[in-house]
Amino acid sequence: MLPTNDGADRGQLLVIIGLLLGLAFVALALVLNAAIFTENFATREVTDSERSTAYTSGMEAAIEGAYDRTNDNATRKAVHATATFDESLRTWVDSQADAAAERGAVFEADWTTHDGWRLRQDADGSFAPDDDADATDWTVADDAHNVSAFELSVTRDDLYEGADTAAFHVYVSDGTTDWELYIHQSGSDIVVSQGDPATASEQCARTTARAVVDLRNHTFDGTNCDALEIPGTIEGPVEIGYGNVQSSAGDERVVGTYTLVVNGTGAIETNGSNYPERFNVAGKVPPTATAIVYAVEYDTHYERDDIVYDREGRYAPREEAR
Structure with missing residues (x-):
């Protein structure tokens, strides 16, 4: 028996409802997929940003390690201090660059090493240079360019009295x-005077057998x-x-x-072989000169897709002063 008109209308209505529901499910799926994609993309951006910060922040820790290894090494030539430091840091940078490349990223680093000297007399003795035991005045x-430490420890009884x-x-x-700065003995005191002790307006005295003068x-x-x-009027490289x-x-x-x-x-005199001229080499009888890394710029x-992170810095563990 053929369907009546009312049944046909109901059938058409059900078909339309089914189509609408289908379209709704498709739209919902698209929205959910877009949300998932956005969340994944945002998560990746956060991860990449964290990685970029980790790579660049790790640079200073790597510099610190290379700095300590170099300066604890009793290096006798400035060129050797530079080479030791650069080789140590380059090894770390190359390993980080390889790790970044495995993730489809780029990590690069450049640096400039500033060398210097640690001049030391670590046993009581004359302040004459190593190459001239009879010297009275010497450079x-x-x-x-900078001085980060300058400390003298003197015994009272060996100072000039006057x-x-x-x-x-x-x-x-x-x-x-x-x-x-003059340092002399006055009875049981050690006296420091800025300029001629007889007329100095700035002067300090301590009653002690030994004193440390930290300039x-x-x-x-x-x-x-x-x-x-x-x-502060003294500026630039100094003698x-x-x-x-x-x-x-x-x-x-x-x-x-x-x-x-x-x-x-070039802050100290060196001979034709670039060894210290007026000091003994590190590890020998004082006074000695040890080549060091003074500071690093x-x-x-770091770059991956749309994430780019650049950082500049300076590593100088000692406060510097001219």
Whole structure:
């Protein structure tokens, strides 16, 4: 029997409803897929960003490790300090670049190494240079771009006794401005004077058998002392020297130890083989000169798809001052 008109209408309605439901499910599926894609893309962006930060942040830790290994190595030539540091850091950078390439990313790094010298007398003795035991005045460092440590430990009984310019002194000069610090004995005191001890307005005294003079931190026997402040008018590379380390007759006017750390490959005299001229090499009888890495400037680059991260920095563990 043929269907009546009412049945046909109901059938058509069901077909239309079915089509609408189908379209709704298709639309819902598209929306869900888009949401999943967006979430996955966003997650990938976050992951890539975190990786880029990790790569570039790891650079400073790698520099620190290479820096410590180099400077603990008793290196005798500046060129060897550079080579040791660069080889160590290059190994790390290459491994990171390979790891990034496996993820379809690019990691690159460049750096500039600033070499210097650690000058040290670590056993009590005369402050004369290694190559001239009879010297009275001499240049310890020249063309030093920065100084990060300068400390002297002196014994009172070996100091010159008298408030005049015959006493041992340290001098610093930039070629235009000169600065002098005299250290002498006065009874049971050790006295430091900025300029001529007889007329100095800045002077400090300590009643002690031995005292540490820290020119970098401006302390005398652990206490702040204005006489140790080098004026800000001294700028640029400087010359640092000792005067009156002994009399012309050979009488000591200072005995003790010292440490001076300077920035600059050419900050000390070297011979034709690039070994220190006025100091013994590291590991020998003091005074010694050890080549070090003073500071490192670097930049890193990480790139993957639309993620690009560049970073520049400077690694200098010691606060620097001219």
